[in-house]
Amino acid sequence: MNKIEHIGIAVKDLNTSIDLYQKLLNTDCYKTEQVTTEFVNTAFFKTGENKVELLQATSPESAIAKFIEKKGEGIHHIAFLVDDILAEMERLHNEGFVLLSDSPKKGADNKMVCFVHPKDTNGVLIEICQEIKWL
């Protein structure tokens, strides 16, 4: 895996948290995006080589809504950038990790994503992501 691409933070109110993180990081949010398949609205900040992704649930069925219900707001996942998500999924599967989808899913900010179950990773939800390359 290449580097930490982003840290995902579950928040209750995206607009309030955008204001907060703009002040905290002293940089503007560069993008907001709804990902309907994940039932989330997201906001992104660049912090050097890495990013912060704020996530607000758009449905009670969302992983973010369930997480906040159980644990409250806070760090929800760590995302690692990979060159070849299919190869990395196969490698992780062969190493015995439980992947949360059989194929990559559409993520935010021009990425394909796949998650590793937190029960296999010391209670931390891991996302792997690959940049979508357009021809």
Ligand SMILES: CC[C@@H](C(=O)O)C(=O)SCCNC(=O)CCNC(=O)[C@H](O)C(C)(C)COP(=O)(O)OP(=O)(O)OC[C@H]1O[C@@H](n2cnc3c(N)ncnc32)[C@H](O)[C@@H]1OP(=O)(O)O
């Ligand atoms: C915007 C798109 C994308 C991007 O481009 O960046 C994203 O980041 S999307 C982010 C939101 N989507 C996801 O998180 C998808 C993957 N997650 C899941 O599939 C589920 O959340 C889950 C991890 C399988 C858990 O779902 P479920 O089993 O239905 O929920 P429970 O509430 O019953 O939890 C079971 C168990 O797991 C613990 N848990 C849940 N979430 C996390 C987490 N983020 N980090 C650590 N642990 C987590 C939860 O506490 C339960 O533990 P126990 O109570 O001990 O059983």
Ligand SMILES: [Co+2]
């Ligand atoms: Co993410």
